Amino acid sequence: MEVVVCESAEAAGALAADAVVALLRRAPEAVLGLATGSSPLPLYDALAGRCDAGEVSFARARGFTLDEYVGLPADHPERYRNVIDTELVSRVDLPADAVVGPDGLADDVPAACAAYEQAIADAGGIDLQVLGIGTDGHVGFNEPGSSLASRTRIKTLTHQTRLDNARFFDDDLDAVPTHCLTQGLGTIMQARHVVLLASGHGKAEAVHQMVEGPVSAMWPATVLQHHPHVTVLLDEPAAGRLQLAAYYRDTYRAKPAWQGL
Ligand code: F6R
Numbered sequence: 032m033e034v035v036v037c038e039s040a041e042a043a044g045a046l047a048a049d050a051v052v053a054l055l056r057r058a059p060e061a062v063l064g065l066a067t068g069s070s071p072l073p074l075y076d077a078l079a080g081r082c083d084a085g086e087v088s089f090a091r092a093r094g095f096t097l098d099e100y101v102g103l104p105a106d107h108p109e110r111y112r113n114v115i116d117t118e119l120v121s122r123v124d125l126p127a128d129a130v131v132g133p134d135g136l137a138d139d140v141p142a143a144c145a146a147y148e149q150a151i152a153d154a155g156g157i158d159l160q161v162l163g164i165g166t167d168g169h170v171g172f173n174e175p176g177s178s179l180a181s182r183t184r185i186k187t188l189t190h191q192t193r194l195d196n197a198r199f200f201d202d203d204l205d206a207v208p209t210h211c212l213t214q215g216l217g218t219i220m221q222a223r224h225v226v227l228l229a230s231g232h233g234k235a236e237a238v239h240q241m242v243e244g245p246v247s248a249m250w251p252a253t254v255l256q257h258h259p260h261v262t263v264l265l266d267e268p269a270a271g272r273l274q275l276a277a278y279y280r281d282t283y284r285a286k287p288a289w290q291g292l
Pocket of ligand 1: 097172
């Protein structure tokens with residue numbers, strides 16, 4: 032796991048954008064895994080700028096969203112498939128029909144989840160998966176207690192996650208869905224490169240556990256310690272509880288530029 036402590040969330044987003052741009056230049060048909068929430072916004076802003084500047088094209092790329100709320104109407108602005116349109120698809124040259132997400136309105140949830148896994152496999156798997164992390168250590172919506180081998184399925188959101196996400200629903204906790212469909216930890220672990228962004232003090236404990244804690248379903252992101260290619264991009268507050276922060280800084284400072292992320 033490579034840990035990079037950046038001077039700001041924007042600087043972390045710019046580094047993540049470097050990784051996406053480099054991937055699309057060498058593999059224009061790359062498959063991207065797309066998280067929502069606040070954490071990836073600096074990345075999506077940077078990608079919009081680079082696409083505008085002609086530095087990268089998404090025209091042949093494809094995307095799979097990480098998760099989806101259950102039961103939000105198709106036109107709800109917080110439905111994650113719509114959020115991705117707003118934050119990324121509409122700002123780059125990625126065709127809208129090249130991005131799909133789990134069907135949060137499916138009648139047959141197990142069938143919809145199995146179809147989503149199949150769609151990812153049929154696309155050849157995810158080349159680069161963008162992740163955030165919850166204050167309780169979830170990735171996707173794999174809440175504490177999730178199987179470390181889980182696949183796409185329905186999950187119940189914890190009270191903490193619903194509190195954290197109420198800000199997207201006018202601070203109305205009752206408006207936050209109680210369930211979601213999410214790629215499983217086993218699904219995420221099959222992505223070829225995982226780029227996780229975290230910013231702010233609120234993420235510091237989850238980041239510490241993910242990078243330095245024992246692997247445990249109580250902190251689901253710790254499963255990433257078993258992944259061969261994870262890049263963790265942090266701002267200073269999110270890195271605030273890392274025991275080996277000085278070592279990560281030294282390592283990154285000494286890294287040859289040609290290595291990339
Ligand atoms: C979003 C997702 C979640 C968020 C996490 C952090 O698609 O899967 O795991 O990444 O809840 O959310 P933010 O970035 O809003 O703090």
